[in-house]
Amino acid sequence: MTRKTSTSDFLKQLVGRPVVVKLNSGLDYRGVLSCLDGYMNIALEQTEEYVNGQLKNKYGDAFIRGNNVLYISTVKRRV
Amino acid sequence: MSTLLPLELIDKCIGSRIHIIMKNDKELVGTLLGFDDYVNMVLEDVTEYENSSDGRRVTKLDQIILNGSNITMMVPGGDIPDS
Amino acid sequence: MAEEAENQSAPCVMNEPLDMVRLSLDERIYVKMRNERELRGRLHAYDQHLNMVLGDVEETVTSVEIDEETFEEVYKTSRRSIPMLFVRGDGVILVSPPSRPTM
Numbered sequence: 046m047t048r049k050t051s052t053s054d055f056l057k058q059l060v061g062r063p064v065v066v067k068l069n070s071g072l073d074y075r076g077v078l079s080c081l082d083g084y085m086n087i088a089l090e091q092t093e094e095y096v097n098g099q100l101k102n103k104y105g106d107a108f109i110r111g112n113n114v115l116y117i118s119t120v121k122r123r124v
Numbered sequence: 125m126s127t128l129l130p131l132e133l134i135d136k137c138i139g140s141r142i143h144i145i146m147k148n149d150k151e152l153v154g155t156l157l158g159f160d161d162y163v164n165m166v167l168e169d170v171t172e173y174e175n176s177s178d179g180r181r182v183t184k185l186d187q188i189i190l191n192g193s194n195i196t197m198m199v200p201g202g203d204i205p206d207s
Numbered sequence: 208m209a210e211e212a213e214n215q216s217a218p219c220v221m222n223e224p225l226d227m228v229r230l231s232l233d234e235r236i237y238v239k240m241r242n243e244r245e246l247r248g249r250l251h252a253y254d255q256h257l258n259m260v261l262g263d264v265e266e267t268v269t270s271v272e273i274d275e276e277t278f279e280e281v282y283k284t285s286r287r288s289i290p291m292l293f294v295r296g297d298g299v300i301l302v303s304p305p306s307r308p309t310m
Contacts, residue, residue, distance in 0.1 A: 049138055049157070049158045050157040050166045051158050051160065051166075052158055052159065052165070052166055052189060053160070054158075055157070055158065055166040055187070055189050056189060059189075068300065069148060069194055070300075071174075072300075074301075079221055079227070080221050080222065080223060080224055081224055082223050082224055082225075085164075085191055086224040086225065088221060088224040088226070092303070104237070104301075104303040104304075105303070106304055107227075107301050107302070107303045108224055108227045108228050108302040108303070109224075109300065109301050110257055110296065110299045110300060110301070110302075111191075112193070112297065113300050114191050115146070115190070115191055116185075116188040116189060116191060117188060118170075118186065118187065118188040119185075119186045119187045119188070120186070121186050
């Protein structure tokens with residue numbers, strides 16, 4: 046028997062943790078998730094922007110509009 | 125036999141491997157942990173396949189929430205049909 | 208869905224992502240837009256769609272051209288100043304308080 050994880054529970058778990066946010070355009074953002082909402086709008090801290098795996102920019106804080114988000118992933122380790 | 129509604133099919137896949145095809149030719153394979161009415165999905169042990177002009181790029185991910193708005197198809201079972 | 212007032216470690220007033228934008232009101236912000244557009248300007252107002260009114264804006268547009276002989280990608284940027292600008296939210300990718308882009 047498998048237990049169902051609701052999407053909102055998963056989103057709540059992510060707050061305060063380091064995450065990777067991938068956009069539909071292919072850009073990756075790594076940072077600490079400070080909060081998010083049901084549209085997948087995201088506020089990140091210590092944000093790093095990666096293009097094709099290469100660090101391109103750093104932002105102290107960043108707001109990402111949810112419609113651009115492909116997925117939000119947990120990170121086990123920083124590569 | 126009664127008909128299976130689309131979201132009931134997805135519900136049956138919870139706990140098993142699924143294959144997702146995105147609108148922009150990305151594909152993902154992973155274990156479905158949950159989903160909602162927008163077909164946003166929580167997935168575990170995910171492999172992401174990006175097909176581009178210079179070959180296929182593969183990314184392994186632990187747990188993700190996938191935005192449903194760019195999903196185009198979902199295939200039960202975790203096999204990549206072609207490749 | 209975003210209403211849970213979880214007790215966060217930081218004592219800051221962020222319950223939802225748009226609070227980050229609210230805290231940037233009257234500040235100069237950086238906006239990354241679709242189609243390779245970037246804006247730097249003062250945030251006068253915004254709404255729930257992230258439509259925004261920006262003042263004293265510098266717009267940077269980056270385009271890529273392929274050199275016909277070497278086939279190298281050539282990045283071209285053009286800049287212009289706009290005193291007052293309405294931005295429709297659906298074109299926005301990212302908003303950040305400006306001081307920080309370091310590279």
